[in-house]
Amino acid sequence: MEAIYIDKHYNLVVECKQGSKKACYELYRLYSKAMLNIAYRIVGNIGEAEDVLQEAFLHAFNKVHDFRQETTFGLWLKQIVVSRSINLLRKRKLEWTELEDEKMMNIPEEEIDEDEEKNYKVAAVKEAMKELPEGYRVVISLYLLEGYDHEEIGQILNITENTSRTQFLRAKRKLGEILSRKGITS
Known part of the structure; x- marks a missing residue:
């Protein structure tokens, strides 16, 4: 039923x-x-x-x-x-890239704190996400903001689960570079 x-x-x-x-x-x-x-x-x-x-x-x-x-x-x-x-x-003919498994890095998740500094950082991260290349922005948005896992993202985007993970890791790395350039650190 x-x-x-x-x-x-x-x-x-x-x-x-x-x-x-x-x-x-x-x-x-x-x-x-x-x-x-x-x-x-x-x-x-x-x-x-x-x-x-x-x-x-x-x-x-x-x-x-x-x-x-x-x-x-x-x-x-x-x-x-x-x-x-x-x-x-x-x-728009979005192009995806794929890394081999051994080139992927495990990046630990940060704990979220509710104080004003963290809220400022969240806003800064969302703003910085706009600067990401389209493929990175889509995967990181679907994963972090919409709550999809990599298998679901792969199905939605018609890419492999590995490609989703790769795009996510690259997006996190690029986002870190953007935030660092703006003087925002973790």
């Missing part, structure tokens, strides 16, 4: 399936900002992110009858936004 997830916006989804434009607008209002942020972190351009957002919502509303509550509406919509964002990057 399939699991059915009933989220707090279940009634809006039902109304949207019944053709309620008001319900569709309310879903858009509830999710558009978060979905725009996801698209922007992946594509790195606000105009393109807005286009991705509109396409994703159009797709979602056109396919809302196919949505079966096997997940939350927000997660379903996020998957559409990520997919549309990746498709846009593919249109």
